[in-house]
Amino acid sequence: MAAKIYITGSGGIVGRHTLNALAELAPGAEVIRxxxxxxxxxxxxxxxxxxxxxxxxxxxxxxxxxxxVNANPAKAYAVNVGGTINLLSALAGSSARMLLCSSSHVYASRGTPxxxxxxxxxxxxxxxxxLMAEQAAQEICAASGRSLCIGRVFSIHDPDQTGxxxxxxxxxxxxxxDPDAEFELYGADGLRDFLPASAAARYLARLALSDAEGVVNVASGKPMTVADFARSLAPFPLKIKPMGQSNNLVADVSRLHDILGEGNA
Structure with missing residues (x-):
């Protein structure tokens, strides 16, 4: 088990849950934020x-x-791609394994998992x-012989999310x-793979602490429409009016379960 862990993004929602997971799964580790x-x-x-x-x-x-991201794409590339490259540049000479958190948004919509x-x-x-961050990390880690696992996280949610x-x-x-009015919902019929952020973070921590390499989907594997997700949160019955185009992003989680074993997050 890793004895000394460096974590970026620990102040975010997934980061805070990951710190909690590490405290439980690797209690003897030194975690540097x-x-x-x-x-x-x-x-x-x-x-x-x-x-x-x-x-x-x-x-x-x-x-x-x-x-x-849409308001400032240059900053998004600087943070998501440039930040990853800088981190790996700073790790030159170190043999530390890396877990890179990526996203289901690298995929195209698909009707099947x-x-x-x-x-x-x-x-x-x-x-x-x-995707560019993934590609850069794969090439840099391959050149240096660094163990790399990429966790592609699907649709997470958390009570503390904002924005x-x-x-x-x-x-x-x-x-x-107005509870009696129609509730317009874009993409209402689209299927997503919703997972609490705490569960996703636990999966990421377990993958990081394993010896798994390559890309791994981090998700529930259980499809739910955007409309049903909205209904699960609403304080009153929704009269949903679907709007716009719907698309699907649901994970095949076979590899995740193969690596970590059939079980809970």
Whole structure:
């Protein structure tokens, strides 16, 4: 089991849950939280040098909210791709294993569960930035012989989410909605693979602490329509009016279960 772990993005929702999971799964490990801007190579290099020899790096830091990414795509690429490259540059000479947190948004919509071998075809700036981060990490780690596992996380949700994520967006609308009126919902019939952020974080921690390499889908494997997800959160019965185009992103989690064994997050 890893004795010294460096984690980025620990202040985010997945990061906080990952810290809790590590405290339980690797109680004897020393966990060092990144405190520097990964887009600054000099700061990142200094922070990794100060950390000393590492056994494992869990890289969760990313620019995720759709509104923020679309408003500033240059920053999204700088954070998601450049930050990953800087982190790996700062790790030069270290043999530390890496767990890179990626996203289901690297895939195209598909009517059947998506395996890790499916075509990658991002339709968003965020998805493209995460795919580029994956590709850079794969090539850099292969060249240096570093063990790399990429966890592609599907649709997570958490009570503490804010901003443009689906759950807080829905909850804000519920608070302002007329319970007797139609509730317009874009992509209502689309299938998603919803998983609490705490469960996703536990999967990521378990993958990081394993010797698994390559891409692994991190999800429940249980399809649910966006409409049913909204109904599960609503404080009143919804009269949903589907709007726009629907698409599907549901994971084939066979590899996840093969690696970690049949069981719970």
């Amino acid at each position: 990144n405190r520097v801007d990964l887009t600054n190579l000099a700061e990142t290099t200094a922070a990794l040098a100060e950390a000393g020899p590492l056994d494992l790096v869990i890289h969760l830091a990313a620019m995720v909210p759709v509104a923020d 998506i395996p890790e071998t499916a075509e990658t075809k991002p339709v968003s700036v965020y998805g493209q930035s995460k 443009s994520y689906l759950r807080p967006s829905l909850e804000k609308r519920f608070a302002e909605a």
